[in-house]
Amino acid sequence: EPEVTQTPSHQVTQMGQEVILRCVPISNHLYFYWYRQILGQKVEFLVSFYNNEISEKSEIFDDQFSVERPDGSNFTLKIRSTKLEDSAMYFCASEPRGQPQETQYFGPGTRLLVL
């Protein structure tokens, strides 16, 4: 069964450094998402992406964040200058057409620790 994959599974970085989190969505899906889960808190929406454009973003997704689909398979989240409060589990998700009835399929997550 097709699945969303994410790399790396864990990332440790120093405050102020740039990080890139990578995701490979399911191949025929058109809508992509990033969510994050700070330890002990709820899963929060960051951004949705369709047709090489951001379709929606949350207040969390400020100028330090960017997303890109550099080729036909990868979907990346970049944090330009990490802060301590960026430490979280980051989940990528994809779905076929972005219809609200559809299921979003989640990857296993990247655990980011900012020191």
Place this chain on the structure above:
Amino acid sequence: AQSVTQLDSQVPVFEEAPVELRCNYSSSVSVYLFWYVQYPNQGLQLLLKYLSGSTLVKGINGFEAEFNKSQTSFHLRKPSVHISDTAEYFCAVRFSGGYNKLIFGAGTRLAVHP
């Protein structure tokens, strides 16, 4: 404002006992409702979803949920739990009218004891 509330942060239960995990939502528009499960060190996996029609929805692993529009609830149930059901369970909603994002509740940690 739209929101999702999971009333119990933790639910301990003995193996083979029934369990109910509660979820309430707040919305001024129609919603689609989902339950996801997160096993330790894994991603989120869909258990079941309510889109329309019958208010009782059956999902994987013997779980079911009932949509109650008047009470704005979507509680998850299982008549007999197993040790392997120990996990974090998240209720989530999507709103009609072009909003694609999922809004999650805080999660309920189900701990099944022998």
